[in-house]
Amino acid sequence: MPVNQTPQNLELRITAESMGSIWQISQNHLSQFARCQRKFQYRYLEQWGLPTVDAQRERQILGSQFHYLLQQQSMGLDIQPFLQENPPLQQWFDALQQSPPPSIAGERQSEHQKTMVCEGFTLVAVYDLLIQNSQQAQILDWKTYTRPRDLKALCRDWQTKLYPYLLVETTGYSPEQISMVYWFAQVRGKASHSLVLPYDSDRHQQTHQELVTMLRQLRHSLVGYERGQPFSQVQIEDGQCDGRQHTCPFLVRCRGRSDLFVGGNDLDAIAEMPL
Numbered sequence: 001m002p003v004n005q006t007p008q009n010l011e012l013r014i015t016a017e018s019m020g021s022i023w024q025i026s027q028n029h030l031s032q033f034a035r036c037q038r039k040f041q042y043r044y045l046e047q048w049g050l051p052t053v054d055a056q057r058e059r060q061i062l063g064s065q066f067h068y069l070l071q072q073q074s075m076g077l078d079i080q081p082f083l084q085e086n087p088p089l090q091q092w093f094d095a096l097q098q099s100p101p102p103s104i105a106g107e108r109q110s111e112h113q114k115t116m117v118c119e120g121f122t123l124v125a126v127y128d129l130l131i132q133n134s135q136q137a138q139i140l141d142w143k144t145y146t147r148p149r150d151l152k153a154l155c156r157d158w159q160t161k162l163y164p165y166l167l168v169e170t171t172g173y174s175p176e177q178i179s180m181v182y183w184f185a186q187v188r189g190k191a192s193h194s195l196v197l198p199y200d201s202d203r204h205q206q207t208h209q210e211l212v213t214m215l216r217q218l219r220h221s222l223v224g225y226e227r228g229q230p231f232s233q234v235q236i237e238d239g240q241c242d243g244r245q246h247t248c249p250f251l252v253r254c255r256g257r258s259d260l261f262v263g264g265n266d267l268d269a270i271a272e273m274p275l
Contacts, residue, residue, distance in 0.1 A: 023121070023122060024115070024121075024122045024123075024124045025121045025122065025123050025124065025215070026123075026124050026125070026162075027125065027157075027158040027159040027161075027162045027163070028158075029044060030158040030162065030211075030214065031157065031158040031159075032044070033214060033217075033218055034158065034214065035234075035240065036233070036234050036240055036248075037221060037231040037232045037233075037234075038230065038231045038232060038233045038234070038250070038254055039248065039250055039254075040231060041221075041225065041230060041231040042250050042253065042254070045225065048250070048253075050249055051249055059144070059145075062086075062088055062089065062144060063144040063145075065086065065089060066089055066092055066093075066142065066144050066185070067111075067128060067142060069082060069083070069089060069093065070096075070110065070128070070129070070142060071110045071111055074108060074110040074129070075110075079093075091185075092144060092185040092186075095185055095186075095193060096183065096185070096193075099192070099193040099194070100183075101140055101181045101183040101193070101194040101196075102181065102194060102196060103131055103138060103140065103181070104131050104133060104136055104138045105131075105133060106131045106132050106133030106136075106137075106138075107131065107132050107133070108129060108130070108131050109127070109129070109130045109131075109132075110128065110129055111126055111127070111128065112126070112127045112129075112130040113125070113126045113127075114127070114166045114167060114170045115166075115170075116166060116169050116170055118211055118212070118215060119211075119212055119215035119216055119219065120215070120219060121215050121218070121219075123162065123166060123211070125162055125163045125166045125167075127139050127140075127141070127163065128140055128141045128142050129141075129142075130167075132171075135177065136173070136177045136178065136179070137167060137171065137173050137177060137178050137179075138178070138179050138180075138181060139163050139164060139167065139178070139179070139180040139181065140180075140181045140183060141159070141163075141180070141181070141182050141183070142183055142185070143182055143183065143184045143185065144185045144186070145184070145185075145186065146184065146186040146187065146188065147184035147186065147187045147188065147191055147192075147193070147195070149188075151195065154182070154195070155197065160180060160197060161203075161207045161210070162207070162211075163180060164178045164179075164180055164199040164203075164204070165204060165207045165208065165211070168199075168204055174201070175199045175200050175201045175203065175204040176198075176199070176200055176201065178199045179196060179197065179198050179199060180196075180197045180199065181194055181195065181196050181197070182194070182195040182197070183195075233254060233255075236255070241254070241255070
């Protein structure tokens with residue numbers, strides 16, 4: 001080993017080579033690594049794509065169009081012609097006008113990005129709408145799926161944790177000056193379209209500790225991967241691989257046995273295609 005090549009430097013170099021295009025870490029990367037490290041390997045290191053069906057692809061396109069629509073509106077552009085040609089978008093936009101999220105006064109920035117380096121990785125967040133004034137800041141995120149019943153799961157989601165964390169770390173705001181608002185285009189019954197999640201110092205410190213632990217674990221896994229060691233698997237008994245409502249599309253690739261397909265739905269079982 002060269003005199004200037006310490007084990008730590010070698011580890012960081014291997015990490016950079018392994019990460020390639022995902023040197024920037026988003027909430028999607030964090031969520032996937034937390035759920036299943038082996039699936040993280042397949043999706044982000046080996047670039048195996050997840051299967052999609054027409055209905056799912058259409059929902060993804062509509063969701064992207066809705067975000068783009070609101071960005072155009074924030075720039076003062078005429079969006080009516082686009083709405084008239086897209087009934088679902090018109091319906092969601094009408095819902096937003098009729099039941100807008102609670103928002104503070106201040107400077108408004110659409111699709112605003114924040115980044116910071118942590119444990120050798122660059123964390124990145126893109127805010128659908130960020131509102132700031134001298135006293136507080138508010139993050140708004142548009143969701144085109146139906147408001148979930150299990151709000152505790154949403155509170156544990158890495159987007160909910162990472163977005164306010166990065167805002168605190170890259171600005172002069174204290175955690176108590178920040179809130180995050182999810183707005184859902186579709187709701188059940190009389191449920192509110194908006195969900196307001198306050199932030200505080202305890203949550204901030206907990207998120208910091210979780211991030212440091214996870215990113216160190218990721219770097220360790222990447223070093224092992226460069227040396228031929230695959231990422232860790234979840235236990236088959238956990239139900240993430242194959243269950244009543246879901247079958248991981250990487251199950252055969254990961255486990256090497258087609259007889260493990262004992263449940264799930266056919267759509268999730270479609271063989272993955274490399275990008």
